[in-house]
Amino acid sequence: MITVPDPAAVLADLRGRGVAELPAVDVRIGASVLDGAVTDIAATLPATAPVILSDGGPYRTPSGPVVDRLAALLGGCPVVQLGTGTVHADEATVARAIGTVGAARLLVSVGSGTLTDIAKVTAQRTGSRHIAVQTACSINGFIADRSVLVISGAKRTVTSRWPDALVADTDILAAAPWRLNLAGVGDLSTVPNAVAEWRLASRLGHGPPYRGAVVDQVLAAMPMLPALASAARTAEPEGLADLARLLAASGLSMGIVGSTAPASGSEHAVSHLLEMALHRRGCAAAAHGMQVTVATRLAVRVWRLVDRTIGSAGVRVRVPDESAAREAVTRAFAAFEVRTVEQCWTAYRAKREWLLAHRSAVEALVADWAPFVASLTLPTPEGFDDAGRASGLPAVAGDLGAGYDDDLLFWALRNSHLLRDRISIVDFADLLGVWSDDSARSIVADAATGR
Incomplete structure (x- = not known):
């Protein structure tokens, strides 16, 4: 029987295995747990003045608006509202949150994943304690x-x-909104690809070492996604609780490893680029989980490209020379500010230099490719497509809404390896000399038609 891992049970299991430096996060998931949980948790933390950080979303329960209820519960504490339903996690917004919250507070965040990201940074930089109130099963x-x-x-x-x-x-x-909860299913659907890319990088000796114990239970629960997607659509409480548990278990894996590698591969880099492009145009982006599941349809096809390339004769590993790499980054991000280009070049240059120094590790993996791939829990493109259909997840650019098309997907996929210093399957295709405009466009076209 397949079960959804409970976050507390995951932590207990890891403690039993001797895993060190595990977090002491109090996780409360269930029906009508808000008031009691916040009261109990606040009582266990050092006595500090509470403050609520919100993105201004209209979060409600049958008992009324969530922020108003919490403010009353916490003695009429102040509310810092950073947006009117949406918020952008840029440097100015983070600085505003830090300056307004002040030092050593009890910070209660109520909002989206982006708002919660801001709150976690704010708590860290102000020395505050933090209760995160999740408002959707979105990430x-x-x-x-x-x-x-x-x-x-x-x-x-x-x-x-x-x-x-x-x-x-x-x-x-x-x-x-049910689409936000469904986005959480989309986020989880990407885990097998992210883990495969984590194992790829780890095999080369780059980034955090692979630790199967932190992701095995999440991977084992992947067949539950269609049922969780149904719960997201119908707002079925027990199913939503299970979805929240599985999302939390996946989130724990990132923190325990000290990297987003257990849940973020090239599909997340594609999603980040989509959001950057849409923000530059002044357009709203689709939910993160919706973007990454579409991007995973592309990523699993890049794996197939690499697999077929290695299966052919005469494979050679080529690390791009510095001038060509610099030109590629400049061209990819030419529409953005100079500082953005420099950010991306700094990250990619570090990766390129590492690959140059460890080319023999790449060659060794190429030689041992078949058994390595056989050990992965990576779905085939057809298998991933079928699972997405069973869950009702978006499949193509047009499913994501206004502003998305195959040209944008192509640009994001083509340049995804240039965004950050993490090694991905796209980097591997580039090292094998098969990553080009034509191959990226072919993958976007194949994903759109299910080939």
Whole structure:
């Protein structure tokens, strides 16, 4: 029988295995748990003045607006509202949150994943304690000690802080737009590809070592996604609670490893680039989880490209020379500010230099490719497409809404390896000399038609 891992059970299991430096996060998931959880948790934390950080979203339960209820529960504490339903995690917004919250507070965040990312950074930099109130099952990052910020115009993941507590009240989750809850299923659907890319990089000796114990239970629960997608659509409380648990278990894996690698591969880099492009145009982006599941359809096809390339004769590993790499980064991000280009070049240059020094490790993996790939829990393109259909997830650019098309997907996929210093399957295709405009366009076309 397949079960959804409970975050507390995951932590207990890891402690039993002797895993060190595990977080002490109080996770409360269930129906009507908000008031009791916040009261209990606040009582266990040092006596500090509470403050609520909100993105201004209309979060409600049958008992009324969530922020108003919490403010009253916490003695009429102040509310810092950073937006009117949406918020952008750029440097100015983070600075405003830090300056307004002040030092050593009890910070209660109520809002989206982006708002929670801002809150975790704010708690870290102000020395505050933090209770995160989850308002939708939209992402796996509510619990992790990592935050995605926009720094010099580029999406960047930074170390922030574990929340002291995560509260996921299904009364709140059920009132969220169903598409936001379905986006959480989309975020989870990407985990097998992210883990495969983590194992790829780890095999080369780059980034955090692979630790199967932190992701095995999440991977084992992947067959549950269609049922969780149904719960997201119908706002079924028990199903939403299970979805929140699985998202939290996935989020824990990132913090425990000290990297987003267990849940973020090239598909997340594609998603970050989509958001950067849309923000530059002044357009609203689709939910993160919707973007990454479409991007995963592309990523699994890049794996197939690499697999077929290695299976052919005469494969050679080529690390791009510095001038060509610099030109590629400049061309890819020419529409952005100079500081964004420099951000991306700094990250990619570090990766390129590492690959240059470890070319023999890449060649060794190429030689051992077949058994390595056989050991992965990576779905085939057809298998991933079928699972997405069973869950009712978006499949092509047009499913994501206005502003998305195959040209934008192509640009984001083609340049995804140039955004950050993490090694991905796209980097591997580039090292094998098969990453080009033509191959990226072919993959976008194949994903659109299910080939």
